[in-house]
Amino acid sequence: MSSPRRSAGTPLPNTPVPMHHWDGVGGVRIVGDSWGPEDGPLVVLLHGGGQTRHAWKGTGERLAERGYYTVALDARGHGDSDWAADGDYLQSTMVSDLVAVLDQIRPHARPVLVGASMGGGVALKAIGEDQVDATALVLVDIAPRIEPEGVEKIRSFMFAKPEGFANLDEVADAIASYQPHRERPTNLAGLAKNLRLGDDNKFHWHWDPVFMQGPRDLGARQAQQEQSARNLSVPALLVRGGLSDIVSEEGAREFLALCPHAEYIDVVGASHMVAGDRNDVFADSVIEFLSRTVPVDGDPVVPPHDLHPHLDSTQILDVP
Numbered sequence: 001m002s003s004p005r006r007s008a009g010t011p012l013p014n015t016p017v018p019m020h021h022w023d024g025v026g027g028v029r030i031v032g033d034s035w036g037p038e039d040g041p042l043v044v045l046l047h048g049g050g051q052t053r054h055a056w057k058g059t060g061e062r063l064a065e066r067g068y069y070t071v072a073l074d075a076r077g078h079g080d081s082d083w084a085a086d087g088d089y090l091q092s093t094m095v096s097d098l099v100a101v102l103d104q105i106r107p108h109a110r111p112v113l114v115g116a117s118m119g120g121g122v123a124l125k126a127i128g129e130d131q132v133d134a135t136a137l138v139l140v141d142i143a144p145r146i147e148p149e150g151v152e153k154i155r156s157f158m159f160a161k162p163e164g165f166a167n168l169d170e171v172a173d174a175i176a177s178y179q180p181h182r183e184r185p186t187n188l189a190g191l192a193k194n195l196r197l198g199d200d201n202k203f204h205w206h207w208d209p210v211f212m213q214g215p216r217d218l219g220a221r222q223a224q225q226e227q228s229a230r231n232l233s234v235p236a237l238l239v240r241g242g243l244s245d246i247v248s249e250e251g252a253r254e255f256l257a258l259c260p261h262a263e264y265i266d267v268v269g270a271s272h273m274v275a276g277d278r279n280d281v282f283a284d285s286v287i288e289f290l291s292r293t294v295p296v297d298g299d300p301v302v303p304p305h306d307l308h309p310h311l312d313s314t315q316i317l318d319v320p
Helices: 053-065 091-105 118-128 148-159 168-178 188-194 218-231 249-258 279-293
Strands: 020-023 029-035 042-046 069-074 112-116 136-140 195-197 203-205 236-241 263-268 315-318
Touching (some): 020 091, 029 053, 042 053, 042 091, 042 118, 053 069, 053 279, 069 091, 112 118, 118 218, 148 168, 168 188, 236 249, 249 263
Parallel strands (some): 112 136, 263 315
Antiparallel strands (some): 020 029, 029 069
């Protein structure tokens, strides 16, 4: 007899219904949305810890306009995907989910993987360990070396208010405190997709609290991710938020040393949530990269600059 499905509660009214459902590993259902022509080059968007597929909506629509078939997933324990009954949120298990879902979306396809934070780590491991035969990789504010202080800040936010929120104003206050560089959200209805209404009649975050429990061996993680970076042979792009407290400038440059052919963009004025802070700049950067490396029509085009950038050829995007 299977264990009852755990969840944060009931989705709020007007929460978008997932377009797709797939079977992950261990009986976990994975959901997602898609945009664009199904016969276009496949781009899979993997969100960060505590986020959902909705973080990619603007990027997905922009890529679809250019002819890419773009799919955004909710990771296990996040959004509308199932919570793991056994509490298995290992990175290796998320890679296995990805492999299973890719086989259901388009068997034998060679996707582009775009991953933010947690999703970027999954993507790097999947490609670097030859579990996914990809055409390109985009890492969004994640690298083998991450800063413990930034990780702790995220953990503190995600662990806060386990008892839930009495109203949406409390939720907006919590987000504003965590992201002081952004204006406090005024349309509180837009928060609905990130919350669930519990049996206690309080609002709870969509993610499984078990996801953040247990020790984090950042040293072991870094060693594994460094090896994956060394193994990369596909075109790669690292997009860092200039205000990031997760990926330092030193961490970004260490990644470039591990993967010398990678390209690097530093979005000045954006935080760890690069795509959310400046979706227009982020989407333009990804589209420009993919138009050269995985074009919708024709063979990849070598860019006019060296694909093995030295530190003085890093692209800096100054966001006012």
